[in-house]
Amino acid sequence: GFSCDKCDFETNLCKALHEFNLQPGWIRRNGQSGIGPPYSDRNGNESAYFLSLSSDAQSPSATLRTNVFLPTDEEHVCQITFHYWVSQMSGILMVGLQKHSEDTVANIWQVSGDLQSQWKSHTITINSTEKYEV
Numbered sequence: 001g002f003s004c005d006k007c008d009f010e011t012n013l014c015k016a017l018h019e020f021n022l023q024p025g026w027i028r029r030n031g032q033s034g035i036g037p038p039y040s041d042r043n044g045n046e047s048a049y050f051l052s053l054s055s056d057a058q059s060p061s062a063t064l065r066t067n068v069f070l071p072t073d074e075e076h077v078c079q080i081t082f083h084y085w086v087s088q089m090s091g092i093l094m095v096g097l098q099k100h101s102e103d104t105v106a107n108i109w110q111v112s113g114d115l116q117s118q119w120k121s122h123t124i125t126i127n128s129t130e131k132y133e134v
Contacts (some may be wrong), residue, residue: 009049016066025062027054042083042119050085060091066134068100069126078126080134085120086113095124100131 007014009028031039031046035055041048053062072078086093092112096105109124126134 009051017064025053026051026064028052037087037117038085038119042121068131068133069128070131071129072127078128079123080126081121081123083119083121084111085117086111087117095134097126097128098133099128 005015007016012028028049029035029052030049031041035052038050040046041050051064069078070076084093092110094107094110097108098105108126109122111122126132
């Protein structure tokens with residue numbers, strides 16, 4: 001059957017991400033945290049939570065990994081839609097695909113910071129004949 005999981009961060013990390021595996025640099029916060037923009041989530045809700053890169057992170061980059069997804073076929077294509085905010089300060093957001101037979105992560109999509117500080121969304125479609133992580 002077709003299943004579609006919505007992933008938010010209201011209680012903790014969502015099911016798709018490695019539980020309790022928030023890499024250094026990522027923080028779970030909302031618009032009222034006093035850290036700076038964004039001051040609300042994509043729906044304009046100031047108390048809703050999202051993940052954000054901490055400005056005082058020791059490392060210049062931080063990764064979020066999904067759990068393992070099963071192979072895709074004609075009937076089971078994987079589509080992931082995510083909502084993101086990239087300010088002109090924050091560099092590049094990249095989506096990578098790691099198949100289980102490969103050691104390297106293939107970059108399948110990226111966007112760099114722009115002048116319009118606003119929430120945007122993007123959908124990626126993944127085809128993989130073997131198990132993979134994103």
